[in-house]
Amino acid sequence: MLACGVDRPYPRGHTQLITRIAEQGLVIGELPPGDHPTPSRFIVRNRVIAALTRGTVVVEAAHRSGSLATARAAQRLGRHTMGVPGPATSGLSAGVHELLRGEAVLVTDAAEVVELVGDMGELAPDRRGPVLPRDLLAPGARRVLAALPGSRAAPLGEIARGAQTTDDDAVARLYELRALGYVERHGDGWKLTRQAMISVRGGRSRC
Template identity: 65%
Template structure:
């Protein structure tokens, strides 16, 4: 696929200005007629295609009368951006999974190839009014994913989204902000500097034409692009009625991996993630868990090693003798042998071994636990007190 010709690009740019994100009726027109014919029908008003109500057709005709794709394409070029069409090499083919609801095109700002950086990408989403715990977890996950060469995708909103983008940027990794407004609109205004950094080192992506402002519906529809663009979605923190749960539902419907991070059971902002884990999401706690699920075959998380204490390194028979020693008073070899259910000779040999390791000390003809703890732990260099 060499790319869209100029007529197709202008037609798609016009339709991106006219249509609302996720408009499946328009998507079916484009599939049936092609973008050029659909734009011509809207511009010239030949009559509504199948499935268009008179009111909807009239509204779209009004928008078409004020649409100048040439001006929009010139505007995005002045911003250093571009308009990416499904006919272009840069188009991420996974967006086709949205069917007739897929974007007619995407306005993009940033130096990276959208198709390339989205190949290994994960969405990190969550509550706007997040807790310090949620912001910390999002930043840590994004930083670790960036270190492993994964792209972090989010929506540039307050809270979890912002923390995820910042975490990815700290490592020099790629991050994509999918916006519910034009790529030249700083929303939220407090994220102007963050959006600028993303445009310099990652990508700003939007279905809305330059200058368009967000609405509630556009935020909701933006979430389907986040879900479709990535291999999986991680909900870091969410209340029971959170916009991030919309992204989760899209990810599940599209067959993407759905993950969630557990939080304190006392926090209302963990209620949504806990419900996802209970119903369909996979619990994840770090980047390795995410990559094991969303990555390529063989991209496994390292096995978790439980904390090791010196006592763990003892042979089972030696540990049984140590367990047989009373906690508060010395014991004879016979008492130890009886407690460990072994012979006197074996008990004596193991007590001498425990003495050399610093677990046990001899007091006359009796043996007791060494209160100072073991001097060394055997094969592993592990130190620490041993509970009596």
């Protein structure tokens, strides 16, 4: 979509690219042949870009930006408007963040864009953090592991209460966890190993 006549490729450095697009696809413009591009014509052109698409994604935009003009035109037309957040200290993120404070949807990759503008049922994959060894434990064993204090040994009764289970079930889980290297006996109590302390802290920090 050009902001000038279709017989005037702009920018001139992209003449070969625009010619190839014309041969294999379509080059369009609102202005009659021979018209030159001007700053105001780019703003006018952007509303047509918004109308031709199912949605507009703004990746970088200052507070005064042609990209914001396109996004606002898309909103007026009822199209999806999306933004990719950037550093809070960057002036090129300011316009995107302004959109996201309004009606725009935050997206981070192509799959999330397709989920909004694609066909029904095209959903972005679920996002999950890295799988830790403790994530592979049975639910009962994970509860017992989480019930152990991080810096001291704990008696069986305290662990069972923390895991909301019986003493018999807790002791069975503790022996299972000991075989896997997560806990060790300390007198009459049980204590996390160094490996388990790293795993448990990592899991709690994500909650």
